Amino acid sequence: MHKLIFVNLQQFAGSEEKWQEWLLKANLSDTGVYLDIPTDLQAKQLLSTAAKLSHLPLNQFLRNFGIFVAPHLIAQFRHYIDNTWDVLDFLEHTEDYIHKEVRNQIRGANPPTLQVSRPSKDNVVIHYCSSLRMCHFAEGLVESAAAHYKQKVLIIQPKCMLNGDAECEISVTRA
Numbered sequence: 001m002h003k004l005i006f007v008n009l010q011q012f013a014g015s016e017e018k019w020q021e022w023l024l025k026a027n028l029s030d031t032g033v034y035l036d037i038p039t040d041l042q043a044k045q046l047l048s049t050a051a052k053l054s055h056l057p058l059n060q061f062l063r064n065f066g067i068f069v070a071p072h073l074i075a076q077f078r079h080y081i082d083n084t085w086d087v088l089d090f091l092e093h094t095e096d097y098i099h100k101e102v103r104n105q106i107r108g109a110n111p112p113t114l115q116v117s118r119p120s121k122d123n124v125v126i127h128y129c130s131s132l133r134m135c136h137f138a139e140g141l142v143e144s145a146a147a148h149y150k151q152k153v154l155i156i157q158p159k160c161m162l163n164g165d166a167e168c169e170i171s172v173t174r175a
């Protein structure tokens, strides 16, 4: 996972003291992990430690982190977001307009390839597959993006890697 997300995680910690505690308990204090590109293993170690120290199940922690991080990502990449889009258009184009640009512009960044379809005007389906299995982070991003657009959506996940499926399917419907 790229340090860009780690920098946001550091802010999400809320204080330097808590961030240092997360690093320490995850055995990452002396690794300079947030200065370079953390490995998937280091990312998993840090996220699960942070969840434990926050007294939250990992899924809930990841969802909260996704909710926190979306406005920062949207602000940073606003030039790639068409201002005529609503939240479903934004989700439909995250892969081809935004994740693609992230890969081109940020050294070492490798966001997951999302396969997105738009079965109807009111529904977007996102197929997600990654060894990080961060579908709850993705759900948090979606929830927060909807709030950013001041729109209400219903999010369901009929398929999930965490339940043994080969990929996650996140379906977002205008509510």
Ligand code: HEM
Pocket: 001, 002, 004, 005, 073, 074, 077, 091, 094, 098, 099, 102, 108, 109, 110, 111, 112, 114, 126, 128, 130, 131, 132, 133, 134, 135, 137, 138, 139, 141, 142, 145
């Ligand atoms: C402005 C919008 C967005 C930006 C700028 C953005 C950018 C990024 C970046 C920089 C990463 C880290 C890449 C790495 O670790 O190398 C990432 C990861 C991720 N993104 Fe996005 N993203 C956006 C929206 C979304 C949306 C809408 C979804 C899904 C609905 C999504 C799903 C994910 C997931 C699940 C990861 C975690 C890494 C993984 O699973 O492998 N992103 N994104």
